[in-house]
Amino acid sequence: MSLELNVAFNRAAELILDQNNFVRAVLSGRRRNMQTTYERIDIRPVQLKDGLKLQLVLSEAKQDTTKNIDADKSAILELLNSGYANVLVEFTTGSYSLRITKKGDALIHEGKGTFERTLAHDRTKERLLDSSDPYLIEVGISDHKGVIKPSMQDKYRQVEEFLRILEPALPEKKEKLSIVDLGCGHAYLTFATHQYLRKAGLDAKVIGVDVRENSRDRNNKIAQKLGITDSIEFRAEEISDTAIKTADIAIALHACDTATDDAIAWGVLHNVQLLLIAPCCHHDLQTQMQEIPEPWPMLTRHGIMRERLGDLLTDSFRTQILKLLGYRVDAIEFVGGEHTPRNLMIRATKTGAKPDAIDVTRYKEMLAEWKVQPALAQRLAKELGAI
């Protein structure tokens, strides 16, 4: 239904100001020829000591700011008319959505539904990682007041979104779940995984591996300070040479270049059931892409496209190799691109299934066409030779 804009805004404001039924509102997108200060605004009611307020979460690419305001009609109308193209309002018995077209028309839709209202001002329950958890302060993601440092917002998001994918994939194992973080660096993800599993009441042992001795020493010191050395430890080892015998789950976040291949190969060779691997830079195949098969030069003649194709080829070989070696594999975006351009994750679960002939053929043909030997294929040459 099309409505005059001010009538549509008034209806949205009325619903937002309904003290008994308003659940939440989201303002997003940008109207033609208008600028918005924030990428998106989330509004919800919160019960504070001095009464019912509206909480605004003002989201920018790298940071969210939270502000509580009085339920004032002119303030709400001002927000609604501040350049956003989409307004969604949910209330206990339904929803109202407003889209402002390029021509400035208001298209509205009202639907029935049941939405639950929560007035707690503490939003931390919706987060997997409490920003004031001492571990986040110790590793340097949060400041001493327990607030995420602006410079660490991206890492915080990467780690949290990584955990969101880990959580539903956890095996049903009650005792000593073992997890290794390969190429753990400053161990943001390693500690996060440990704290998360501990809070979930799981009996887990987490080990971080990194070739750098100073990382090991720093991380072990933090573990000591937090009093958790019985369930987390750090080792200074090459991934390919680690003395760890096996693990239920192997994770790797941005292990440089072929360290990602080391991590995948280690998982395959040590019978790891679940691999969650977010690759980093991809130099290995880039340097091997010398004889480009036709008609691909059309694409590789442009440096940036050649590089992206090299990344895609690398990760395609990785996923295919895992598939050939008995894993169910998918490649997913684990975090928004605004938090890292390296936002692809390879998720592989061991099934032991035999590969289809067509997958073996495709793999061999790709290798032959591109005349490359991916690092992962070299590391798993024996296993691949047996299929």
Ligand SMILES: C[S@@+](CC[C@H](N)C(=O)[O-])C[C@H]1O[C@@H](n2cnc3c(N)ncnc32)[C@H](O)[C@@H]1O
């Ligand atoms: C880009 S950092 C990522 C660190 C961490 N996972 C994170 O996301 O913050 C990559 C880490 O991998 C480590 N690394 C690179 N090659 C390695 C190898 N072959 N064996 C063990 N660690 C390696 C580096 O020392 C570095 O700490």
